[in-house]
Each structure stands twice: as structure tokens, then as C-alpha cells.
Amino acid sequence: MVRVQDDLFSAINEEWLKTAKIRPDMPSASSFTDLYLSIEDDMRADTKAFASGAEQSPTYLKNFIDLYKLAGDWDKRNEEGAEPIRKALKPILALNSFRDFSLALADLDLNGYASSFNVGVTPDFKQADRYIFWVDEPGTILPDSTYYADDNPQKGPLLTAWSKMTSHLLIASGYSSKQSETIVEDAKKFDALLPKLVLSREEQTEYYKNYHPKSIEDFSAYLDTIDLNAYIEKLVGKKVDKVILSSERFWKAAKEVYSEDQWPIFKNWLIAKNTNYFASFASYDLFKFAGSFSRTLTGAAQAPSSEREAYALAHSQFGFLLGEYFRIKHFSPEAKSNVESMIHKMIAVYRDRLTHNDWLGPKTIKKAINKLDHIAIKIGYPDKVPTRFLERKVDQTATLMDNYISLSRQEARFRLSRWNTKVDTSEWDMTADTVNAYYDPQSNSINFPAGILQLPFYEFKRDPAANYGGIGAVIAHEVSHAFDTNGARFDEKGSLNNWWTKDDLKEFENRAKAIVQAWTNLKIDGVPVNPKLTLTENIADLGGMSAALQAAENGDHFSARLFFSTWAAIWRMKANDEYVKLLASIDEHAPNKLRANEPVKNFQEFFDAFAIKKGDGMYRAPEDRVKLW
Template identity: 75%
Template sequence: MVRVQDDLFAAINEDWLKTAKIRPDMPSASAFTDLYLSIEDDMRADTEVFAKGEKNSPAYLKNFIDFYKLANDWQTRNAQAAQPVVQSLKRITALTSFEDFSKALADLDLSGYSTSFNVGVTPDFKQADRYIFWVDEPATILPDSTYYAADNPQKEPLLATWSKMTTQLLMTAGYSADEADKIVQDAKQFDALLPDLVLSREEQMAYYKNYHPKAIHDFAAYLTTIDLQTYVNTLVGKPVDKVILSSERFWDSAKDVYTDANWSIFKSWLIAKNVAKFSSLASYDLFKQSGTFSRALTGAAQAAEPAREAYALAHQQFGFLLGEYFRIKHFSPEAKHNVETMINKMISVYRDRLTHNDWLGSDTIKKAISKLDHIAIKIGYPDQVPLRFLKRKVDLQTSLLENFEVLSKQEAQFSLDRWNTKVDTTEWGMTADTVNAYYDPQTNSINFPAGILQAPFYDFDRGASANYGGIGAVIAHEVSHAFDTNGARFDEKGSLNNWWTDEDLKKFTDKAQAIVRSWSGLDLDGAAVNPKLTLTENIADLGGLSAALQAGHTDANFSSKSFFTTWATIWRMKASAEYIKLLTSIDEHAPNKLRANEPVKNFQEFFDAFHIEKGDGMYRAPADRVSLW
């Protein structure tokens, strides 16, 4: 029997860890996935009933149900086999030069093709109430540039898996073995040009640094092989004056990537990328083949069952419609009011902590409180289902892939049409059934979908101490993101704006570095944690736990044991070795076991609750404990 004194995570979750099973098509089991899968099972069962006509569905679900029918018509999908893939690839195989590609680029992007150009419309960092045109970087085959290091043992096995998968898909799509092999080798040759140029995941996470405005003519000057100005203007449908680059490093070298000499390997890259993308929308055999590389990355044992995959595709397109159904069925007004009360109490605690802060100057404190007071609170679901999802039509007489292209174009056009207009702050980034929560620095809002407002995170009928250790800590975690090393760079209106004095910013940076040091040298099952990659989430966990603990004491029957027990429960997780390696490489969150165990070591109340003493595995000396908010 594991003692809490030695390992909080293992002790609290001991029975669950012994019995929990990872579903074969999943890389892990956890409090999050268990809840997500229970929601999926419930919603998918109702979806099936509606699709069969055994019960009338709400009118607003029509597009979701129609797309599910199309995606779940495996008899037709299997009969068509690779035919839709071959048809889609013709648009790429017909291209003979970068000149051809340049002319076709905008429409390929709109239709959902992988083109290597990751662009879109998003709120402007510097003027958060206006939409700006954003230009990102190409994605590499492997999930992060660090995978390409010569000493990374995963590089060659993963590239071999990707090569085998892509070769098989190409052969199914009509290419000979030699042709398929040539395309794959060329695609990898183009991919090899990218890792030294694109941002690593660690660099991406310091996103306040990744803002580089360029006049449109300066952006266009990066390439002569592709007409970037016409490309951007065609997408938006009007002249665009400037764009924002996430990285100058890539674009400074782009002229050496998109060269006429590289056309043939780039075309192969296009074919390879898109054969995998479109195969996932074809027959079940092709769907399974197209997920081989992903399963190698995550350690999932098998592909999703046909009906589950159909549900996932329908959710991908029309999840906001299903979210409306979910919240009506499962999220009561009483629960929403109770959560709102907890959120307001958590913000009140934060206001108190900022007011009595002993290391910030008075001017910085005032501005921090102003930002706190301007945080928008979104609970459960959007006030209105986005009308665009109601107005679209699913054509049951055409293929799934054709519908995908049409719907992709409609969604892309919706986003692009917002360029240079006022930002819609009522918009949600997650559907109501999502088991997650988030802070959005550009709208300065905290968002809690109804999906996560259930046990083990929240239970309307259980004691307050447990709820504070669960959803209370999650709420305070999201508030803390407003003051992490990224969020703290944005002001109360959501714009990138330094509201700190130089002296206070240095103190803040020093305290953040102390958190980095406290996480240095940690690993899970041999997979090392990158404390710089996980810094913002570690700050949010620490701040969230601290604020939730203070808020919990407002309850007359508060129990520290119940609080910390629930905290450990919400982070329970069992995962494949491959998935742990992937997460520690690219995820800004630390592994769940460490999220459960590390932050609590900074609170005397934790040691008192479980009688933890020097020499115990969970003990941390007072001099080594860290705090921020």
C-alpha cells in the first residue's frame, strides 16, 4: 500500500490505477478521458437513435445528424475505396511548377488541403478588438523540431513508420511501388529543410514573443516563386495592408525552401501530406492505414471503431450543435449558478491576494487588479448557437470527402471575412460538451464548458472542500493564466502591452525562474520534463491551488484532506510509454502524476493534513518551496 506521505498521486489513485483500462483506440485513461468517453457514449447513443429515425431529433441538430449519417455510411465509403482520394489528389498532380501552385494556392487552402502555408485571421496582439491576418510556419512530419536531433532515438523509427504508411496509402491510390517510394523519399527530403528553421514547441510557448508585423509588400518580397500578396488578397477578398508573422527565422530563409530546384520534392510533399489527410475520409481500411503514424506516436493499440470515427467527424464539423443538445440534457441552471458563485469567489480571493501582495509596487498592483476586474466569465455554453452551423447544408447525395471540402471552404471563408472587423468576444473556442477549460488572453476571458463541470471535477451534491480541490482549483488555474509569463504581457483589454514597471517585471521573472528550477531534473518513467516548456501551466497550477485553498477556508466545514484528495483524483492517469514521451516533448502541461504531486509540496497545509515530515517522499523543505500568486 502506497503512503500519501511518499506519493500523493499513487496513494489516492491506487485502486483506480489497478483497475483502470486504456481503451484500445486511446493512448491513455484519465479523469479527463473517462469523463470525455462517458459523454461520448451518451451523445453517440442518442445520435444513433436520431440517425435511424427512431426518435425525432431537435431541429438544430439536423446538420450534425446528416453529417453523421454520411460519415457512418461505411457501405458506401468502403465501396468507393480510394476513389475520392484519387479524385482529390488530381488537383495536386496537375500542378507542374510553383507558378501553377501559386495560382491554385488560395483555393487549395480554402478547400482544406495541406499546402504548408498555415495562415488565418485572428485577433491582433496589439489591438485585440480587431482581426488581423496571421502567418504561421509549415508543420514538420515529426511533431516537433527537437525530434530531428541526431541523438533523438525516436527520429528514425518514427520516420520509418510514416514512410511505410504513406507508401501503402499511395499504392492504394494507384501509384506503383517505385512511384510511391520516390514520392515518400522526396517528401522527406523537403521536410528535412524545415526543422532548423521553424520554432520548437518551447519557442512557440513563449507566444508573446512571436509577433512580427510586416507590410504586405515586405511579406511578398520573401519569395519570388510564389506571389504571396495575391495569395493573401485572394483569400481575404480585398487588399490586405499588413500581416503578422509568428516567426521571422523561417521566412528569412523561405527563399531557400520554395525554390524552383525544390519544386519536385515539394510537390511530393504535397502529395504525401494530402494522401494521408484524404484517406482518413475514405474507406475504413484507408482510415485505419492513415492513422498508423499517429498510433505509433501515441501508443494507441488500434483505430477507433467505425461508428466512433463517424461521430468524431460529425463533431469536428458541427460540434457546437451537439454541444447545445448536451447542455440542455445535462447542465442545469442551478449548477451554472453554483459554478458562477465559485468563480466570483475565486476572483475575489485573487483580488485579495493582489491587494495584499508584498513584492509588487502599488502601480503594478492597481493595473493587475484592473485586469482581474475586466476578466470576462463564460460558463457552460455560448449564449447562442453560432448561426453559421445552422445555415450550412450537408449534401447526402455526394461523398463525405466532397462535403468535407465544401464545409472546410465555408468555415475558412467565414474566418477570412472577419479580417479588419471588430472581434466577436462572445465566441467560444470549445463546444459545450468539451472536458476542458481555458483562458483567452486576447479577450481576457475564462471559459468553462459544461463538459468539465461534472464529477470528479465538480458535483453539485458533494461537499464544498472536494469541489474547491477539483473545479475550484481548475477555475483558479485559468484565472492564474492571466498572470503567467505569457498572460501577464497582455493588458485588461487583451492587447500585448507591458503594464509592469521594470523593477516589478524583474521580480516577476525571477519568481518564474524559481519555478523553473523547482521543476528541473524531473521525469516520469524516464521521460524528462522540460520546465521551460511547462512553465506557464506550472505557474497556473501553483497559483490555482493556492487561491482555491484560500477560497476553501471560507467554508465552515473545510477539510484540507478532502481538498487535496480531490486535487490528486482529478489528475489520475494511466498512459502508454509512447504517449508519455510525446507529451513531455510537445505538451505545455507537465505529466499528470507530477501535476498532482509537485505543486502541493509548496503548502504547509498539505504537510499538516497528512502528517508529512522530513524524509518522506512528498516532503519539501521550507527554503525550497516556491510561490508566485
């Protein structure tokens, strides 16, 4: 029997860890995945009943149900075999030069093709109420640039797995073994140009640094093989005067990446990447094989069932419609009011902690409280379903792939049309049935979909100490993101703007370094954790626990044991070895076991509740405890 004094996570979750099983189509089991899968099972059962006519579907779900029927017609999809891949590749096969590619690029992007160009319209970091044109970098085959290091033992096996998958799909689409081998090898040659140029995941997490404005003339000058100005103008439908780059490093070397000499290997990269993508619309056997590389990365034993895949595909286009159905069925007005009350209590605690802060000067405190007071609160679901999802039609006489491309194009057109217009702050990034929450620095808002406002995170009638240890800590976690090393760079309006005094910012950065130090040399199942990659989330966990604990203590009959036990329970998780390695490399969140165990070591209330003393595994000396907010 594990003692709390030695390992909070293992002690609280001991019985669950013994009995929980990882589903063969999943890489892990956890409180999040268990809840997500239970929601999905419930929604899929209703979707199936609506599609069959066994139950009457709400009228607003018509588009979702129509696409689900097409996606779930596996007899037809299996009969088509690889035809969707062959059809999708025709526009690429017609290209014979970068000039051809330049002329076709906008249409390829609008239709959802992998083109290596990642662009879009998002709120401007410097003027958060206006949409700006944003330019990201190409993605690599492997999950992060660090995978390409010569001493990374996963590089070879993973590239081999990707090659095997891609070759199989190419051969199924009509290529000979020799042709497929050439395409795959060329694609990997082009991919090999990218790792030293693109941002690593660690660099990406410091997103406040990744803002580089360029005039359209300066941006266009980065390439002479592709007309970037014409490309962007065709995408947006207007002349764009400025773009924002997430990185200058890649674009300064872009002429080498997209030089005429690279055209043969780039074209084969296009063929390989799009073969893999459009296999998702082919037969079930090809769909399964197209996910084999992902399963190698995560350790999942098998592909999702055909029914799960049909549901997921329809949800990817019309999730906001299904989210509306979910919230009506499962999220009561009483629960929404109760959660809102908890949020206001948490913000009040934060206001108190900022007011009585002992390391910030009065000017910075005033600015911080002003930002806190301007945080927008979004609970459960959007005020209204975006009308565009109600208006879009699914053509039952057309193929699944053609419908998906048409719907994707409409969504892309909508998003691009917002360039240089006022930002819609009512918009949600997550559907109501999502088991997650987020802070958006550019709208300065905290967002809690109805999906996460369920057990084990929240239950309307349970002890408040449990709710504060669960959803309360999640709420305060998101508030804390407004003051992490990224969020703290944005003002109350969501714009990138330094509101700190020089001395206060220096002290803030020193305290953040102390958190990095506290997480240095930690491992999960023998895999090292990157404390710089996980810094912002560790700050949010620490600040969230601090605020939630104070809010809970202000209530009646507070139980610290119940508070900390619930905290540990929401982070329960079992994962495949491959998935543990993947998350340690790319996830800005620390491993769940460490999220449960590390923050609590900084609170005397935890030591008092469980009589933890020096020599116990969970003990941390007072001088080593860290605190930010």
C-alpha cells in the same frame, strides 16, 4: 500500500491505478478521458437513435445528423475504396511549377488541403478588438523540431513508420511501389529543410514573443516563386495591408525552401501529405491505415471504431450544435449559478492576494487588479449557437468528401471575412461538451464548457472542499493564466502591452525562474520533463491551488484532506510508454502525476493535513518552497 506522505498521486489513486485499463483505441486512461468517453458514448447513442429515426431529433441537429449519416455509410465508403484520395489528388497532379502552385494556392487552402502555408485571421496582439491576418510556419512530419536531432533515438523509427503508412496509401491509390518510394523519399527531403527553421514547442510556448508585423510589400518580398500578395488577397477577398508573422527565422530562409530547385520534392510532399489527409474519407481499411503513424506516436493499439469515426467527423463540423443538445440534457441552471458563484469567490481571493502582495509595487498592483476586474466569465455554453452552423446544408446526394470540403470552405471563408473587423468577444473556442477549460489572453476571458463541469471535477451537491479541490482549482488555474509569463504581457483589454514597472517585471521573472528550478531534473517513468516548456502551466497550477485553497478555507467545515485528495484524483492517469514520451516532448502541461504531487509541496496546509515530516517523499523544506501568486 502507498502512503500519502511519500506519493500523494499514487496513494489517492491506488485502487484506480490497479483496475483502470487503457482502451485499445486510446493512448491513456485518465479522469479527463474517462469523462470525455462517457460523454461521447452518451451523445453517440442519441445520435444513432436520431439518425435511425428511433427517436425524434431536435430540429437544430439536422445538419449534424445528415453529415453523420454520410460519414456512417460505410458500405458506400468501402465500395469507393481509395477513390476519394485519387479525386483529391487531381488538382495537385495538375501542378507543374511554383507558378501553377501560386495560382492554385488560395483554393487549396480554402478546401482544406495541406499546402505548407498556415495562415488565418485572428485578434491582433496589439489591438485585441480587431482581427488581423496571421502567418504561421509549415508543420513538420515529426511532432517537434527536437525530434530531428541526430541523437534523438525516435527520429529513425518514426520516419520509418510514416514512410510505411504513406507508401501503403499511395499504392492503394494506384501508384507503383517504385513511384510511392520516390514520392515518400522526396517528401522527407522537403520536410528535412524545415526543422532548423521553424519554432520548437518550447519557443512556441512563449507566444508573447512571436509577434512580428510586416507590411504586405515586405512580406511578399520573402518569395519570388509564389505571389504572396495575390494569394492573401484571394483568400480574404480584399487587399490586405499588413500581416503578422509568428516567426521571422523561417521566412528569412523561405526563398531556399520554395526555390525552383525544390519544386520536384515539394510537389511530392504535397502528394504525400494530402494522400494521408484524404484517406480519412476513404474506406475503413484505408482510414485505419492513415492513423497508423499517429498510433505509433501515442502507443494506441487500434483505430477508433467505424461508428466513433463517423461521429467524430460530423462533430468536427457541427460540434456547436451537438454542444447545445448536451448542455440542455446535462447542465442545469442551478449548476451554472453555483459554478459562477465559485468563480466570483475565486476572483475575490485573487483580488485579496494581489491587494496584499508583498513583492509588487502599488502601481503594478493597481494595474493587475484592473485586469482581474475586467476578466470576462463564460460558463457552460455560448449564449446562442452560431447561426452559420444552423444555416449550412449537407447535400445527401454528394459524396462525404465533397460535403466536407464545402463545409470547410464555408467556415474558412467566414473566418477570413472577419479581417479588419471588430472582434466577436461572445465567440467560444470550445464546444459545450468539451472536457477542458481555457483562458484567452486576447479577450481576457476564462471559459468553462459544461463538459468539464461534471464528476470527478464538479458535482452540485457534494462537499464544497471536494469541489474546490477539483473544479475550484481548475477555475483558479485559468485565472492564474492571466498572470503567467505569457498572460502577464497582455492588458485588461487583451492587447500585448507592458503594464509592469521595470523592477516588478524583473522580480516576476526571477520568481518564474525559481519555478523552473523547482521543476528541473524531474522525470516521469524515466523520461525527463522540460521545465521551460511547462512553465506557464506550472505557474497556473501553483497559483490555482493557492487561490482555491484560500477560497475553500473561507467556507464552513473545511477539510484539507478532502481538498488535496480531490486534487490528486482529478489528475489520475495511466498512459502508454510512447504517449508519455510524446507528451514530455510537446505538451506544455507537466505529466499528470507531477501535476498532482509537485504543487502541493509548497503548502504548509498539505503537510499539516497528512502529518508529513522531513524524510517523507512528499516533504519539501520551507526554504525550497516556491510561490508566485
